[in-house]
Amino acid sequence: MAGDTVDRKPLDRAAVLDLVRTTLGDILEIDPASISEGASFGEDLGADSLALIELVEALEQDLGERSAGFRIDDEDLEDLKTVRDAVDYVLAKL
Numbered sequence: 001m002a003g004d005t006v007d008r009k010p011l012d013r014a015a016v017l018d019l020v021r022t023t024l025g026d027i028l029e030i031d032p033a034s035i036s037e038g039a040s041f042g043e044d045l046g047a048d049s050l051a052l053i054e055l056v057e058a059l060e061q062d063l064g065e066r067s068a069g070f071r072i073d074d075e076d077l078e079d080l081k082t083v084r085d086a087v088d089y090v091l092a093k094l
């Protein structure tokens with residue numbers, strides 16, 4: 001079972017932030033570099049609830065490959081107001 005550890009090293013904060021920014025940039029069709037960690041999804045980025053659901057689905061798919069069973073609970077979604085909130089949440093769940 002030595003192969004089980006392949007690509008399972010823990011993600012650091014910078015890697016999670018990059019993943020969230022890149023995914024959000026694709027969804028919102030904006031430059032990921034323009035997304036700051038303190039940006040709010042609604043006010044700063046203009047992301048609606050559908051965009052946030054797309055973000056959650058993309059993160060679950062990508063992170064589910066690294067951390068079996070990774071999920072963002074629906075009831076937690078309303079607490080995620082900023083990019084920082086999302087990064088903190090993902091790091092806590094990993």
